[in-house]
Structures are given as C-alpha cells and as structure tokens.
Amino acid sequence: MAHGDITHIDIPVSDTGRATQFYAGLFGWQIAEVPGFEGYPMWQAPNKISGGGLAPRSDGFSSPRSYVEVDSIEDSLEKVTELGGKVVMGKEPISPTSWWAIFEDVDGNQIGLYEGTTDAG
DSSP states (O other): OOTTOEEEEEEEESOHHHHHHHHHHHHOOEEEOOTTOTTOOEEEOTTSSOEEEEEEOBTTBOSOEEEEEOSOHHHHHHHHHHTTOEEEEEEEEEETTEEEEEEEOTTSOEEEEEEEOSOOO
16 A cells, blocks of 8 residues: 555444444445454455444544555644644554554544554564
C-alpha cells in the first residue's frame, strides 16, 4: 500500500454475531476473529485486498470509519491541525510494526490513519 491508500474500514456494530451473518450473507465477506484481536472480527472482501473490522458501537463511534495508509502518522497529524482538523486519538501501537491514530476533518468526519512496516527493525 502507498501513502493515501485506504487500507481498512471499521463498521460499528451492536451485535457481532448478527453483523457477521449479515455481511457474510450480503457480500460474501470472509469474517473471523484473529488471534490477539478477540471480540473484533475482521472481514475481507472477495478481492483479498479490501477489509476491515466489525467494531463495538459506542457513543464516539457510530458511523463507519475508513483508515488511510500514511508514511508518517506524526507528520500527518501535524498537517491535520495545520489545515484546521483536530486529533481525536494520537498514535497508538497495533503491533510492534504498525500504528494507528484518529483525526476529525473540518466537517467533523472521523478518519483513521495507519502506518506500518514489514521489517521489525
């Protein structure tokens, strides 16, 4: 993936079992929990590229959220504030080689950022 590519879409759900059946039946998505991410079933579209998760719905997360690949979360969050957006959640680890963050754009839309590398060092 390259800087600016959409990498992941989280869909807020109140019942993961019901949502799993719905999306698997509707789109043919493969949906399963991944070890280390229990309670967060991840889906993959038939193209084996698009994917995301079925995340618990909450007061702060009630609409689908796209995640965009960036070269540097720090640089991107700095640019968000320069352009009038705001940081909702700063850089947090997903794994030893991947991180995420959330910002709000100038219209109040929440977008996630993803930064990852394939080498651990």
